Amino acid sequence: MDDRTLGKGRKCVPSPSAAAVARRAVLLLAAVVFVGWLMMWAMLPTRTYSSTWAPKLAALTGFGKQGIRMTVYAFPVLFVYVVACVYLHLQQQKGGDPDTQRRTSTRIAAAWRRPVLVRGPLGIVTGIELAILLMFMALLVWFYYAYITVEFSKLRVKPGEKLWQAELEKAAKRLGSVGSLCCALLFLPVARGSSLLPLVGLTSEAGIKYHVWLGNTAMAIFTAHGLCYVFFWASTDQIHLMTKWARTRASNVAGELALLCGLAMWATALPRIRRRMFELFFYAHHLYIPFIVFSALHMGVMVFCYVLPGVFLFAVDRCLRFLQSRARVRLVSSRFLPSGAVELNFAKSPCLRHNPTSTLFVNVPCVSRLQWHPFSVTSSSSLEPDTLSVVIKNRGGWTQKLYETVSSLPPSGGHLGVSVEGPYSPAAGVTPFLGHDSLVMISGGIGITPFISIIRELVYQSAMAETASMPRLLLVCVFRTSAELDMLDLLVPASGGLNGAPSLDLRIEAFVTSESEPRTGNDPHKRPCQPVWFKPWPSDAPVSPALGTNGWLWLGAVVSSSFAAFLLLVAVLQRFYIYPVDRDSNHVYPWAARTMLNLLFLGVSVAAVTGAAFLWSKRGSAREAKKIKSVDGPMSPVSLLHWAGGGGVERELESMPAQPLAQATNVHFGHRPDLKKMLLGVHDENVGVMASGPSGMLEEVATICSSGLASNLHFQSISFTW
Structure with missing residues (x-):
C-alpha cells in the first residue's frame, strides 16, 4: 500500500507554524478587548454601571471620572490599535507560498461578503456590512432607551415647569449622549494610515463609506439634540440660555458653534454639492477642527474622554501625513x-x-x-x-x-x-x-x-x-x-x-x-x-x-509613546494644578480652561512624538535616497x-x-x-x-x-x- 492509498479520502493539513499561532493569538486578543469595549458602552447608561461599577473603577484608577473614562473607553481602543500594528507586522514577516493561503476564507465568508443591497441611499452593502449596521443601530436604540428609562425614573419637575417639559429636557440631553457614541467611531475610518482598517480587511477608500454613515447619523442626532433644547427653552421662557457660557457646566454657546460647524460640513458633503462644487466641500470640511474644539468645550473634558481615542488616532495620522507632505518629491x-x-x-x-x-x-x-x-x-x-x-x-x-x-x-x-x-x-x-x-x-x-x-x-x-x-x-x-x-x-x-x-x-x-x-x-x-x-x-x-504600511511597529510605538506622554501631562495637571483648586469647597476649576489644557497637551504630545519618530525614520530614507541612481532614460521591466x-x-x-x-x-x-x-x-x-x-x-x-x-x-x- 503506497502513500497515495493511505492518503486517499483525507487531506493532509499542515500544522500551523509558531508565527501563525502568534498571529492568531494577537488577533484573538484584539477581538476580545474590542468586544469588551462595546459591552462597556452597552452598560454605560444602566443603573448597574453608575451605582456599582463606576465607584469601584474610580477607586482603582485614582483619578475620578476622567480616570474611569480614560481607562474604560479610551485605553481599549488604543490597545487594539497597537495590537493591530503587531499583527500586521507579523503578517508582513510571514513566509511561504501564497498559494497555500488560497480559499482560506473565501468559502466561509462568501455569503456574508455578497451584496444584499445594491441600489439605495447606502450604496452597495454586503451581508456583513448590513448585519453590523443593524447591530450598531440596535446599540444606539438601546443606549437611548436605557438612558431615558433611568432619567425618567428619577425625574424631578421644577416649579413652574410641566411634566412634558421636564421629560423633553432629559430626552434632549440624552440625544447628545447618543451622538457622542457616534463620534467615538466617527474619526476612525478616515485615519488613512491606521492599523485598524487593514486589520478588518478595509482600505482607506472603503472606510470613507462608514465615515459617511456615522457622520450622517451623528449630525441627525445632534441636530435633534439642539432643536429639542431650543424648543424647551422657548416653551419655558428661557431662550436667553442660548447665549450662556457656564463656568462649571456644559457651555451652550460652544455647543451651538459646534452644531453650526457640523451643519456646514454636512450640507456641503451632500452628493450633489460635493460632486459639482468639490472645492466648497473640501474647504468646508476643514471645519472639523473648530467642530472638535467647540464640541470638547460643550461636552467638558469628562464626556470628551468618550470620543478621545478616535480624535487622538486621527491626530497622529494627520500629523504624520502633514510631515510627509512637507517634502517635495522628485x-x-x-x-x-x-x-x-x-x-x-x-x-x-x-x-x-x-x-x-x-x-x-x-x-x-x-x-x-x-x-x-x-x-x-x-x-x-x-x-x-x-x-x-x-x-x-x-x-x-x-x-x-x-x-x-x-x-x-x-x-x-x-x-x-x-x-x-x-x-x-x-x-x-x-x-x-x-x-x-x-x-x-x-x-x-x-x-x-x-x-x-x-x-x-x-x-x-x-x-x-x-x-x-x-x-x-x-x-x-x-x-x-x-x-x-x-x-x-x-x-x-x-x-x-x-x-x-x-x-x-x-x-x-x-x-x-x-x-x-x-x-x-x-x-x-x-x-x-x-x-x-x-x-x-x-x-x-x-x-x-x-x-504605517512600511513600519507597523514604529507606528504602534508612536501611538503608545504619545498617549503615555499625554497621560503624564494630564496627571501632572490634575495632581498639582486642578486638584488643589477643586479640593477647596468654595472653588471649582473652570471646565473651559481644563478642557483647553487637555486639548493643548494632546496636541503637544502628538506633535512631539510623531515629529521625532518621523525625523528618525527619514534618516534611513535619506541613506536609501543616496543609493538611488539618477534616471536618465526610460527603463524596461527587464x-x-x-x-x-x-x-x-x-x-x-x-x-x-x-x-x-x-x-x-x-x-x-x-x-x-x-x-x-x-x-x-x-x-x-x-x-x-x-x-x-x-x-x-x-x-x-x-x-x-x-x-x-x-x-x-x-x-x-x-x-x-x-
Whole structure:
C-alpha cells in the first residue's frame, strides 16, 4: 500500500507554524478587548454601571471620572490599535507560498461578503456590512432607551415647569449622549494610515463609506439634540440660555458653534454639492477642527474622554501625513495620452513597498496649495522598484489646470513641484488575487487604473514562478471613444507588448460605446507619445516610506509613546494644578480652561512624538535616497528587475515567450458589454469579480453577483466617488 492509498479520502493539513499561532493569538486578543469595549458602552447608561461599577473603577484608577473614562473607553481602543500594528507586522514577516493561503476564507465568508443591497441611499452593502449596521443601530436604540428609562425614573419637575417639559429636557440631553457614541467611531475610518482598517480587511477608500454613515447619523442626532433644547427653552421662557457660557457646566454657546460647524460640513458633503462644487466641500470640511474644539468645550473634558481615542488616532495620522507632505518629491517624467490623460512617474525609494490597488494623494502647489486629490497607483513595487506612477484624467477644474501646467513645460526638461501623501495600500497584498481560479476586472473609463497595478504585479508573480498556478484574467473595459484605448498601453511599463510567463492567461475585451467603427487613420493600439523628462531640484527627494504600511511597529510605538506622554501631562495637571483648586469647597476649576489644557497637551504630545519618530525614520530614507541612481532614460521591466534582484531575473524574463498586447485584446465598437452573459459564462469554481468605474456600472455588476444565479462570483467594488 503506497502513500497515495493511505492518503486517499483525507487531506493532509499542515500544522500551523509558531508565527501563525502568534498571529492568531494577537488577533484573538484584539477581538476580545474590542468586544469588551462595546459591552462597556452597552452598560454605560444602566443603573448597574453608575451605582456599582463606576465607584469601584474610580477607586482603582485614582483619578475620578476622567480616570474611569480614560481607562474604560479610551485605553481599549488604543490597545487594539497597537495590537493591530503587531499583527500586521507579523503578517508582513510571514513566509511561504501564497498559494497555500488560497480559499482560506473565501468559502466561509462568501455569503456574508455578497451584496444584499445594491441600489439605495447606502450604496452597495454586503451581508456583513448590513448585519453590523443593524447591530450598531440596535446599540444606539438601546443606549437611548436605557438612558431615558433611568432619567425618567428619577425625574424631578421644577416649579413652574410641566411634566412634558421636564421629560423633553432629559430626552434632549440624552440625544447628545447618543451622538457622542457616534463620534467615538466617527474619526476612525478616515485615519488613512491606521492599523485598524487593514486589520478588518478595509482600505482607506472603503472606510470613507462608514465615515459617511456615522457622520450622517451623528449630525441627525445632534441636530435633534439642539432643536429639542431650543424648543424647551422657548416653551419655558428661557431662550436667553442660548447665549450662556457656564463656568462649571456644559457651555451652550460652544455647543451651538459646534452644531453650526457640523451643519456646514454636512450640507456641503451632500452628493450633489460635493460632486459639482468639490472645492466648497473640501474647504468646508476643514471645519472639523473648530467642530472638535467647540464640541470638547460643550461636552467638558469628562464626556470628551468618550470620543478621545478616535480624535487622538486621527491626530497622529494627520500629523504624520502633514510631515510627509512637507517634502517635495522628485517627478521623473510624464507622458500625455491622446485621450487627455497624463501619466506622472515619481522616483521612489526601493525600500518603499506598496500593494496593488494602492492610492496616492497628490498636491501640486502651482495648481492649488490646499487641494489634495487621490489617484490609483498604476506601478508595481515588485516590477518597478524605483518608480511610482499615477494616471490623471483631464476632467474637472483641478485636473484641467494640472494638464495645462504639465503640457506647457518644455520637452527638454522643466521642473514641477509636487508633494504626495501615501501610498496607502491594502494589507493583504497580492494574496486575494491569487486565491481565485479566475479574476474578472470590469472598468469604466479611468476606472481601469487600479487594475493596471494588479496586472503588472501578476506579471511579476508569473515571471518569478512564485506560485504553482495563476488565475485566469479577464479585463472588461468600457470607453466612450477609441482615443481612450491608449489606456491599455499602460498595462505594462515597457514600450512593447505584454511580457509574461506562459501561466499568465490574460484576455482583454474593450468596448467603445460612442463609435460604431474605428476612425479612419486611428489605430486602436497606437502607442503613447514619448515621455517628457523633468529636471529635479536638489531639494527634491524620492517618495520614501512613512510610518504605517512600511513600519507597523514604529507606528504602534508612536501611538503608545504619545498617549503615555499625554497621560503624564494630564496627571501632572490634575495632581498639582486642578486638584488643589477643586479640593477647596468654595472653588471649582473652570471646565473651559481644563478642557483647553487637555486639548493643548494632546496636541503637544502628538506633535512631539510623531515629529521625532518621523525625523528618525527619514534618516534611513535619506541613506536609501543616496543609493538611488539618477534616471536618465526610460527603463524596461527587464532592467528594473535586474536592478532590484540581480542578473538571474533578467535572464529569466528574456527567455520567456512574448505575448503581444494586441493579440490579447478584442475591441468592440458601438455597444456596451453584456456583463450578465460574460460573468455567468465564467464557470470556474472561485471567480473574483472586481469593478471600478461609474456608480451605475458598479450597481449592475453587484446586482449580477448578488442575484444567486452564480454562487461562484465574489464581488469587490473599487470606487472613488466619495
